[in-house]
Amino acid sequence: MTNFEEILRERKEEMDGLLEAYLPEEEGMQKTIFKAMNYSIKIGGKRLRPIFMQEMYRCFAADDSEEEKAEPFFAAIEMLHTYSLVHDDLPAMDDDKYRRGSLTTHAEFGEAIGVLAGDALLNFSFETACKAFGREEDAEWNLRVIKAIKVFGAKAGVYGMIGGQTVDVEKTGRPLTEEEIEFIYELKTCALIEASMLIGAILGGASSEALAIVEKMASCIGMAFQIRDDILDLIGDEGKLGKSIHSDQRNSKTTYVSLHGLEASKNKVEELSTEAKKLAQQLSVSEFLQELIAYLTKREY
Numbered sequence: 001m002t003n004f005e006e007i008l009r010e011r012k013e014e015m016d017g018l019l020e021a022y023l024p025e026e027e028g029m030q031k032t033i034f035k036a037m038n039y040s041i042k043i044g045g046k047r048l049r050p051i052f053m054q055e056m057y058r059c060f061a062a063d064d065s066e067e068e069k070a071e072p073f074f075a076a077i078e079m080l081h082t083y084s085l086v087h088d089d090l091p092a093m094d095d096d097k098y099r100r101g102s103l104t105t106h107a108e109f110g111e112a113i114g115v116l117a118g119d120a121l122l123n124f125s126f127e128t129a130c131k132a133f134g135r136e137e138d139a140e141w142n143l144r145v146i147k148a149i150k151v152f153g154a155k156a157g158v159y160g161m162i163g164g165q166t167v168d169v170e171k172t173g174r175p176l177t178e179e180e181i182e183f184i185y186e187l188k189t190c191a192l193i194e195a196s197m198l199i200g201a202i203l204g205g206a207s208s209e210a211l212a213i214v215e216k217m218a219s220c221i222g223m224a225f226q227i228r229d230d231i232l233d234l235i236g237d238e239g240k241l242g243k244s245i246h247s248d249q250r251n252s253k254t255t256y257v258s259l260h261g262l263e264a265s266k267n268k269v270e271e272l273s274t275e276a277k278k279l280a281q282q283l284s285v286s287e288f289l290q291e292l293i294a295y296l297t298k299r300e301y
Contacts (some may be wrong), residue, residue, distance in 0.1 A: 004288070004291045004295065005295075007170065008051075008292065008295070010137065011047070011051050011054075012046065012047045012051070012073060012246040012271055014070070015047035015050045015054075015074065016047065018050070018074055018075055019041055019050075019075050019079075020072055021040060021075075022055075022072070022075040022076075022079075023037070024037065026038065028145055032109070033116055033120050035109075036075050036105055036108075036109045036114070036116070037120050037121055037124065039109070039183050040082050040083075040085075040105045040121060040123075041082050042076070042087050043099065043102040043106040044100040044101075045081075045082070047078060048193075049078060049081050049192060049193065049195075049196040050075070050077055050078050050196070052193060052196040052197050052221075052289075053070075053074055053197065053199055053200035054067070054074060055197075055200065055258075055289045055292075056068075056196075056199075056200030056214060057070050057200040057201070057203050057204040057206060057283075058189035058200075058204070058224045059200075059201065059206075059283060059284070059286065060200075060204030060205050060210065061203075061204040061205065062205065069132060069203075070132065070200070070204075071132075072130075072131050073148060073152075073199055073203065074130050075127040075128050076126070076129035077125070077152075077195065077196050077199070079121045079122075079124055079128060080125040080156055080195075081126035081192055082121055083117075083119075083120075083121035083125065084118075084161060084192070084238035086105045086106070086114060086117055086118035086121065087118040088165075089104040089106060089107075090106050090111065090115065090118075090250060091111060092215050093169070102157050102169065104192060105106075105117050105118075113280065118189065122156075124145065125152075126149075126152070126153075129145075129148070129152055130149070130284065132148070132203075133145050144203050144205070145203070147202050148198075148199040148203055151195055151199055151202065152195055152199060153189040153197075155192060155194055155195035156188065159187075160187055160192075161187060161188055161192055163187045164183070164188030164189070164191065165187075165188050167180070167183060167184050168184045168253075170183070171254070172253055173253075174254070175254055176259070178259060181254065181255070181256055181259060182223075185222070185226045185227075188226075189221075190221075190222030190223055190226070193221055194215050194218040194222065194291050196218070196299070197215070198211060198215055198218065210283060213279055213282055213283055216279055216281065217279035217280055217283070220273070220275045220276035220279065221272075221273075221293060222278045224268075224269045224272035224273050224276065225232075225270050225296055226256075226294065227257070227265050227268055228269050228296065228297060228299060230257040230258075231262065233255070233257075234257055235262070262287055269297050273293060273297040274296075276293050277290055281295060
């Protein structure tokens with residue numbers, strides 16, 4: 001294991017612990033929903049979005065000692081991401097029985113609770129984000145939180161992730177143009193990575209000029225990440241991925257790989273990664289984040 005991989009593992013474990021602190025207690029008459037929510041979070045994940053958010057906060061914050069104030073958003077973005085996966089796995093969507101080597105939420109708790117668990121995580125993510133508000137006299141910080149919540153909602157909604165998922169569902173089984181694929185990827189995948197990095201930068205006090213660069217960089221990362229996902233669905237190792245491969249073919253989905261071929265797709269990932277690294281250097285981001293961008297384009301799971 002390289003030093004970078006060891007640091008990434010430690011950062012993931014840090015986010016696991018932070019998430020644990022924000023999850024609901026499994027008690028009360030409605031404890032089944034709490035169990036399903038917690039199960040959905042605890043079956044694992046790379047925790048990339050909170051790590052991206054933390055990195056961008058550290059890039060712009062004048063005082064890292066106040067990072068604790070931003071932590072509710074670190075937890076909230078992972079809850080939001082997990083809700084989208086819970087709903088993606090449902091029979092009406094991708095109908096997947098396994099994720100990360102474990103039963104998906106609906107396979108473990110039933111379809112109705114699967115739907116409710118996704119709904120609950122979506123709502124709870126906003127509840128959690130709102131815990132970032134400070135005292136009334138912290139006017140500047142609270143304005144940043146308001147701006148961050150606006151991004152959080154917009155990138156998750158009909159002009160973001162849900163909009164992309166809608167087009168993806170409608171177009172399944174039909175041939176797609178490159179424009180349609182890029183639209184779906186930008187909204188469905190890039191939007192939450194953009195939200196993660198923008199919110200971190202906003203909470204850290206980034207300028208509007210810097211935020212424009214952050215959003216462009218995040219878009220490149222998100223697009224490269226999704227195309228790499230397409231590649232892994234074709235040639236990946238099920239043992240490493242923790243889920244079955246060839247699901248895009250089974251669901252008759254047009255992907256970047258099916259449209260352009262494997263080699264062209266690998267080249268596109270490299271091109272997007274290079275652009276993201278150039279933008280990252282303009283912002284003087286940490287060496288860890290630059291390594292993370294490169295690592296994601298070569299990942300095997």
